[in-house]
Amino acid sequence: MNTSNRLELAIKKLYNAFHNNELHPECCMQCAVGNILDNKDSWKHLSDHHGALELNYLGSVHQNLGRKFNGYTPLELLQIEATFLKACGYQLPLHYKNKKPKHPTDKDVLFNGLSAVITYLCELDGVSNVMDYTKLFEVSNEKPRYTLDEM
Template identity: 70%
Template sequence: MKTTKRFNSAIHKLYNAFHSNTLHPECCKHCAVGNILDNTDAWKHLSDSHGSTKLNYLGQVHSSLGRQFNGYTPKELLAIEVVFLEACGYVLPLHHKNKKPKNPTDKDTLFNGLSAVVSYLCKLDNIPDVMDCNALFNYKTIHIEQLQNI
């Protein structure tokens, strides 16, 4: 399967963060986007709150100038983070009053977040979802109409 440079780079960074226990959803340098952007937190200035897809003024300026960060637009970065946080069990935007997982660095929690992010990165780059195991098992969805014919 042919993938993009940005996809390969992002997956490599996320894989390393997961296995080196440096992935943390509540830290802008160690969340999904923080890792994709080489453990920097400059991306947090694109929005007014962690877990929002709404670009603030600075985010809009970067977007209108066509800027990309490690291959991703400001809007894509915010969307990646939302996918990650929601799959980890957060109610967004991140706020101390909103629901969050009891242990945000639990491997199962992080795996759920990363699985959703990988699927989303595949969607962004128009490549088959590598997290979809249906093809691996030659699984076919049976529709109700097919069942009625049996």
């Protein structure tokens, strides 16, 4: 499957963060977008609240100028983060009074968030979801329809 460079890099960074215990939904440098942007937190200045989908003035300026950060526009970054937080069980925007998971760094919680983010990243690039393993189990005449090489 052909994927874009930005998708490949994003998945590698998220994979490494997950397995190195460097993924934390409440930290702007260790969340999904923080990891995609090389553990920088400057992206948090694109909106007024962590998990919000509305750009603030600075975010709008960057969006209108066509700026991209590691291949993603400011609006795409906000959507990536919102997708991650929602799938982890947070009520948005992130606020201490809003609903959140009891154990935000639990591997199952983080896996749910990453699965949703990767699905969204694939949609952005117009490619099949790389997390979809259902084709591996399709059969035709009692034989596998696809081989691992075709995936």
